[in-house]
Amino acid sequence: MAEVKLENVHKRFGGAEVIHGIDLTIRNGEFVVLVGPSGCGKSTLLRMIAGLEDISDGTISIGGRVVNDLEPRERDIAMVFQSYALYPHMNVERNMSFSMTLRKERPEKIRQAVEGAAASLELRPYLERLPKALSGGQRQRVAMGRAIVRRPKVFLFDEPLSNLDAQLRVQMRTEVRKLHQRLEGTSVYVTHDQVEAMTMADRIVVLDKGRIAQSGTPLELYDRPANRFVAEFIGSPAINLFPCDVKGGRVFLASGNGAVDIGPTTTAEERIELGVRPEHLKPVESGGLPGTVQVIENLGAETYVILNAAGRDVCWRIAGRPQVSVGDRMQLGFDPAHMHFFSTASGARL
């Protein structure tokens, strides 16, 4: 277990800068998820922590020791790759024991470590098999077993579940989290899936074009996004965004039936954006945003109703099964306690 500290970390490929001075401290035993869209630099950052990419500028420390110039093997880390990266010519047992064999540990100690990890991951019947004879989920568990046997200070996960089918992914999500709690290691987990981030992280770091857009607990990010990018990225279905005008200290949302008065504001900007999570919309009799029901998505426990309102698709999420049909006209009201305002120019929260 160790603290991972990144100070003003930059990464340049030729002339192109992909990481722009990241400062981040991952505390002992913390499970931090780096999340962001493709190309935001999250995997590059993880690979820099692992030592698989050089650092153009800045400092990375693991357990108080600067590791900038250390080889991956000297950093006391374990990494689970998206493609599993198992050694195809070694059976499961040899895959899992490889790091200990390299360290020339006693055979008895190696056997105990491998059997312990195999038992916890339900891999005992497969120890003699080659990776090609395993299913995707089993391969993933072997990759995790390999990391466990290494007994590192820091676990690094690079989108480890993205090659699994949806059902297995949910199951493995829980497994990874349980593993983290049991081993009490420090974990850095990269994903582009915000559901994975929300469900697994102690803390989420949202990256946007090589910069930290926001860092905080999953609920902090959900309830109080620091900017439009985070608001859009975190939450499924995505937040509803409406362009609004500010007149005389009040916010107005243009709709088919004239402007809807949203409420007071102190901003000096003339045009801002209103963000409302789908579950924070509610049907009202009058004075709301008028819309027509386009699509109804029943998920059993909850329902997504997609309406056309103010010239855009708006998602209303409701528990249970609402009595609405496609083509119904209705008005949606906003809960003042759950409205987010963003600058149209900078995207920052107002």
Add this chain to the structure above:
Amino acid sequence: MLVLRGPARWLAYLVLATGIVIIIGPFLWVALQSFKYEIAILQGSWIFTPTWFNYSDVLYSHRSDFPTNVWNSVVVASLSTFFVLIAGTLAAYSLSRLRWNRWIARTFLGWTLIFNMIPPLTLIGPWYLIFREVGLYETLTGLVLAHITLHLPMTIWMMMAYFNEIPKEIEEAARVDGCDRLDAFWRISLPLVTPGLIAAGVLAFVFSWNEFAVALNLTSRATATVPVAIARFAQQYEVQYGQMAAASIVSTIPALILMFFGQRFVVQGLTMGAVK
């Protein structure tokens, strides 16, 4: 897979049979001559009494150098294959895995490609002069060096295809697990390209074994290899057809054995990267 029916099927069989006859026919004809006495060969007889005379004359006669020639070929083909595999594998790994400047890598690979297209005969003149200067002319060492040079480009390209097929994450996982780069190469990458080593090794050995032009010009009677020896059965005043045929058949044995065991890898190696 394309399934042919009716006349198309018979036509396909006919084309296939013609191909086989064209390829195997000459070999069978030579094999037939190797079991005839000289007189039967010169008469062109199809009905004859088979004899092992040509084989025993080539292999056991006191006046025959052929066993020495076979040994020379074994030495040259084995050593050149060994060194070509070492140099070619390391070069291919370097080009595939290390972050070379793109221009350096392209220039190197482009040059190997061009070198592979140059007729070997154009290189014999310079080699003759160089080897005479350094005392390697008419030595097996000189011929081994020449064969390494000739077969290195093919080996580099083949091995590169194999290294490119290995996901780089596997090596990265090994580096995280505790390997340095050399360890990762030795313990992970090299075992994974074993089929490539077999394929490239078989081809380099067979090409070296069969190489004639360079060997003819850079060797003496004592250091001649099998193809040169076979050619020397045709002298100015006498052509020893029977011995020539027997020596030709004997010379194909190592290549046949290697291709029999390595064929699967050779086909895989030559088509590597052609389809995903």
